[in-house]
Amino acid sequence: MSIIYNEQLKVFKLDTPNSTYAFKISPMGFLLHLYYGAYVPDADLDYLRQYIRASTTSALTAHEDVEGYMSLDTARLEYPCEGAGDMRISALSIRGKSGCNATDIRYKSHKIYKGKPGIKGLPATYVNTDDEADTLEVVCTDCLTGAEVTLVYTAFNNLDAITRSVRVKNTSDSAFEIERIHSTTVDLPDMDFEMLHLQGRWAKERTLVKRHLEFGLQGIHSKRGTSSHHNNPFVALARDGYTEESGEVYGFSLVYSSNFAVEIEVDFFRTSRVLMGINPETFGWHLEPGEEFSSPEVVMVYSNGGVGAMSRTYHKLYRYNLCRGDWKCAKRPIIINNWEATYCDFNDDKLVAIAEEAAKLGIEMLVMDDGWFGTRNTDDCALGDWYVNENKLRGGIKSLVDRVNAVGLKFGIWFEPEMICPDSQLYRDHPDWCLKVEGREMSIGRSQYVLDMTRQDVRDNIFEQMCKVLGSANIEYVKWDFNRNLTEVGSALLPPERQKEVFHRYVLGVYELMERLINKFPHLLLENCAGGGGRFDPGMLYYSPQIWTSDDTDAMERLEIQYGTSIVYPPSAMSAHVSASPNHQTGRETPFKTRGDVAMSGSFGYELDLTKLTDEERALVREQVAAYHKYYDVIQNGDYYRLINPTESKGTMISASAWESVSQDKNEVLLTYVVIRTAVAVSRYIRLCGLDPEKIYVDTETGREYSGALLMNAGLNLGIAGANGGKWSDGESRVWHFIAK
Ligand code: GLA
Numbered sequence: 001m002s003i004i005y006n007e008q009l010k011v012f013k014l015d016t017p018n019s020t021y022a023f024k025i026s027p028m029g030f031l032l033h034l035y036y037g038a039y040v041p042d043a044d045l046d047y048l049r050q051y052i053r054a055s056t057t058s059a060l061t062a063h064e065d066v067e068g069y070m071s072l073d074t075a076r077l078e079y080p081c082e083g084a085g086d087m088r089i090s091a092l093s094i095r096g097k098s099g100c101n102a103t104d105i106r107y108k109s110h111k112i113y114k115g116k117p118g119i120k121g122l123p124a125t126y127v128n129t130d131d132e133a134d135t136l137e138v139v140c141t142d143c144l145t146g147a148e149v150t151l152v153y154t155a156f157n158n159l160d161a162i163t164r165s166v167r168v169k170n171t172s173d174s175a176f177e178i179e180r181i182h183s184t185t186v187d188l189p190d191m192d193f194e195m196l197h198l199q200g201r202w203a204k205e206r207t208l209v210k211r212h213l214e215f216g217l218q219g220i221h222s223k224r225g226t227s228s229h230h231n232n233p234f235v236a237l238a239r240d241g242y243t244e245e246s247g248e249v250y251g252f253s254l255v256y257s258s259n260f261a262v263e264i265e266v267d268f269f270r271t272s273r274v275l276m277g278i279n280p281e282t283f284g285w286h287l288e289p290g291e292e293f294s295s296p297e298v299v300m301v302y303s304n305g306g307v308g309a310m311s312r313t314y315h316k317l318y319r320y321n322l323c324r325g326d327w328k329c330a331k332r333p334i335i336i337n338n339w340e341a342t343y344c345d346f347n348d349d350k351l352v353a354i355a356e357e358a359a360k361l362g363i364e365m366l367v368m369d370d371g372w373f374g375t376r377n378t379d380d381c382a383l384g385d386w387y388v389n390e391n392k393l394r395g396g397i398k399s400l401v402d403r404v405n406a407v408g409l410k411f412g413i414w415f416e417p418e419m420i421c422p423d424s425q426l427y428r429d430h431p432d433w434c435l436k437v438e439g440r441e442m443s444i445g446r447s448q449y450v451l452d453m454t455r456q457d458v459r460d461n462i463f464e465q466m467c468k469v470l471g472s473a474n475i476e477y478v479k480w481d482f483n484r485n486l487t488e489v490g491s492a493l494l495p496p497e498r499q500k501e502v503f504h505r506y507v508l509g510v511y512e513l514m515e516r517l518i519n520k521f522p523h524l525l526l527e528n529c530a531g532g533g534g535r536f537d538p539g540m541l542y543y544s545p546q547i548w549t550s551d552d553t554d555a556m557e558r559l560e561i562q563y564g565t566s567i568v569y570p571p572s573a574m575s576a577h578v579s580a581s582p583n584h585q586t587g588r589e590t591p592f593k594t595r596g597d598v599a600m601s602g603s604f605g606y607e608l609d610l611t612k613l614t615d616e617e618r619a620l621v622r623e624q625v626a627a628y629h630k631y632y633d634v635i636q637n638g639d640y641y642r643l644i645n646p647t648e649s650k651g652t653m654i655s656a657s658a659w660e661s662v663s664q665d666k667n668e669v670l671l672t673y674v675v676i677r678t679a680v681a682v683s684r685y686i687r688l689c690g691l692d693p694e695k696i697y698v699d700t701e702t703g704r705e706y707s708g709a710l711l712m713n714a715g716l717n718l719g720i721a722g723a724n725g726g727k728w729s730d731g732e733s734r735v736w737h738f739i740a741k
Pocket of ligand 1: 379483531532548
C-alpha cells in the first residue's frame with residue numbers, strides 16, 4: 001500500500017517512488033497539510049504542522065484548538081474554506097439557505113483501497129490494473145449546510161504522480177450553491193519558487209514562460225469556454241536553483257477542457273498556497289438535496305530531476321493512464337491532410353489525385369478537411385449541415401472513400417460538431433439551439449455561433465448526423481475541430497439560478513458526445529483540434545490520443561510551440577505536419593528536410609499539395625517516410641529530453657533548438673538539432689542526457705564511437721559538425737542516431 005493512515009498520530013501518508021505527501025486530522029477535525037516533497041521514510045510527520053499564533057482575533061476565537069492557539073489563518077490547510085477563519089484564497093465556498101458563505105468542513109471518516117475510481121461524466125486518469133495505484137477518500141462535513149465533501153487522492157506506485165479531485169453531496173433538506181470548488185490545493189512552506197506556465201495565442205500556443213513568486217496573488221486562467229490557446233491548464237513551481245535536469249519541481253495539470261484557474265497566494269508567513277480547478281469567476285452550481293457534484297481531477301507530479309523528469313512522468317502517465325482505445329499505443333498512420341493544399345476549394349478528383357501521389361510516397365491516410373458538407377465553399381457558412389456536398393464530391397462520400405481506399409490509403413474526415421453558422425439549414429430550422437442571452441446581441445466569431453451543448457436534443461441531432469456520415473463509408477479517423485470561444489453564455493432550457501452552470505454543463509455535454517462517438521465507432525482515431533491547439537489539454541486526450549498542435553505549421557515557429565507542449569504532453573499527442581514553403585502563416589522559407597525533422601517529433605504527417613512537389617522533394621518525402629518507420633519506436637516509446645530551449649536561445653551566438661529521445665533500455669538515441677539563426681566562427685557543444693555512461697554508442701551514419709560518459713559530459717562538437725565544415729545556415733537541421741554496442 002502506498003497510502004497509510006497512522007491512527008495514533010492521525011496522519012495520512014501517501015508515497016510514490018520518489019515523493020511523499022502527508023496531512024493530518026487536528027483534534028478539532030480540521031485537515032492540516034504537513035508535507036509534499038521528496039520521499040521520506042519516517043512515519044512521524046506530525047511535528048511539521050504549522051501552528052502559529054495569529055494576531056487576527058476573529059480567527060483565534062473562532063478556532064481555538066485544544067493544543068493551544070491554532071489559527072486557521074496561519075495554519076497550512078489541506079482544503080481551505082471560505083469565511084470561517086482563514087482569510088487567504090479558498091478552495092471551497094458554499095452558500096447555504098442563510099445566504100451566507102461561511103463554510104467549515106471537519107473530518108468525518110475515510111477509506112483507503114487499491115486502484116482508482118473514475119469521475120462520473122468527466123475525463124480522468126485511470127489504472128490498467130488495481131496494483132498501479134492506491135486511493136484515499138476523506139469525507140468531511142459542514143454541519144450547517146449539510147455539505148458532505150469527499151477529498152479523493154490517488155497515489156501511483158510506479159510514477160511520481162498523485163491525483164486529487166473533490167465531490168460535494170447535499171445531505172441536507174434544502175438546496176445550496178457551490179460558488180467555488182477547486183480540485184487541489186497545496187500550502188507549500190515557503191515562496192522560493194519560479195512559476196512556470198504555458199502561455200500563448202492563436203498560432204503561437206504554449207510558449208514556456210517563467211516568473212518568480214511574489215507576495216500576494218498571482219495566477220493564470222481561462223474564461224473562453226476552452227482551456228485556451230492563451231493559458232494551458234498547467235503550472236509548475238520550480239524551487240530556486242532548479243535546471244532542466246535537476247532540482248525540485250512540482251507540476252499541476254488539470255484534466256479539464258473548459259474555464260480553469262490557477263490561483264497562487266503568498267501570505268505574510270511566506271507560505272505559498274496553490275489552488276487549481278474550475279474558474280470560480282464563471283462558475284456556480286445549484287445542488288438540490290441528495291444531489292452530488294464532482295470536480296475535475298488535478299494531476300500533481302513531483303520531480304527531483306528538474307523540469308525534464310516532471311515532463312517524462314506526465315508523458316508516461318498521459319500516454320498509458322489517460323489516453324484510451326485502439327490507438328493509445330498503436331502506431332499512427334502517416335497522414336496527408338488537404339487543408340493547406342486546397343482549403344475549401346476541392347472536389348473528389350482533386351482529393352483522389354492527392355491520394356494517388358501519397359500512396360506512391362508511402363503516406364498512409366488521406367484526411368479530408370473542412371469544406372465537404374452542406375454549401376460550404378468558403379469558411380463562412382453551413383456549419384451544422386453535416387451531409388455531403390455532392391456537387392463537390394460527385395458520387396457521394398462512399399464513392400470517394402472507396403476510390404481512396406482503392407489506391408491504398410485509409411480515409412479520415414473533418415467535423416466541427418459544436419458550431420453552427422447563421423447561414424446554415426440547421427440555424428434556419430433551430431435558431432434557438434445556440435448559446436445566447438435573451439435580448440442581447442450574439443457575438444459572431446469566424447462567421448459562426450456556438451451550439452448549446454448542454455442540451456440533449458442538440459447533442460442527439462449532431463450525433464445522428466455524424467453517425468450517418470461515419471456509418472456510410474469506411475472512415476477511420478475524425479478531426480474534431482472547434483474554432484471560436486464561447487460568449488453570451490446562456491442556455492434557453494435552464495432557469496435563471498442555473499445559468500452559472502452553463503460553462504461546465506457545456507463541457508460535460510461535449511465529453512458525453514465524444515464518449516458516445518468513440519463507443520459507437522471504437523476503432524476510430526479521433527484527433528482533436530481547436531483553431532489549432534486551443535484545447536490541447538489532458539481532458540481532450542482522454543477521448544483523442546492526438547491533438548492538432550497549432551495552426552502555425554512553420555517549422556521554426558513549431559520549435560517553440562512543440563518545446564512548450566512537450567513540457568506536459570508526450571510526442572504521440574502532438575500532431576505535426578510538413579507544410580509548404582514559403583509557409584502559409586509566416587511566409588518563411590525553410591528547407592524540406594528541416595520541416596520533416598521538426599514534424600517527426602510528433603504524430604507525423606503532411607499538409608501540402610503532393611501533386612505539386614518536385615522530384616527532389618518527392619525523394620525527400622520517401623526518405624522521411626522511411627525515417628518515420630525507422631525511428632518510430634525510439635521517438636514514441638522513448639524518454640524525451642529537451643536540450644536547447646529555442647526561446648531562451650534567441651539572442652545568443654547561434655540560436656537553435658535541440659531535443660533527444662532515448663529508448664527505455666538506453667540502447668538507442670535520436671538527437672535532433674535545428675538552427676534558427678546562424679552566426680560565424682562559433683563553437684558549440686551539445687551535451688546529451690539520459691544515456692548509460694558505461695555504454696559505447698555508435699553513430700550509425702559515420703560509425704564513430706563515443707562512450708555515454710563522453711556524450712553526456714563533453715558532448716558533440718557542432719563547430720565541426722555542420723554541413724560545410726562547421727558552417728550552419730538558417731533553418732538547417734541535423735539528426736544523429738546512435739546505437740549502443
Ligand atoms: C481550423 C483548424 C485547421 C483547419 C481549419 C478548417 O483552423 O485548426 O487545421 O481544419 O480550421 O477550417
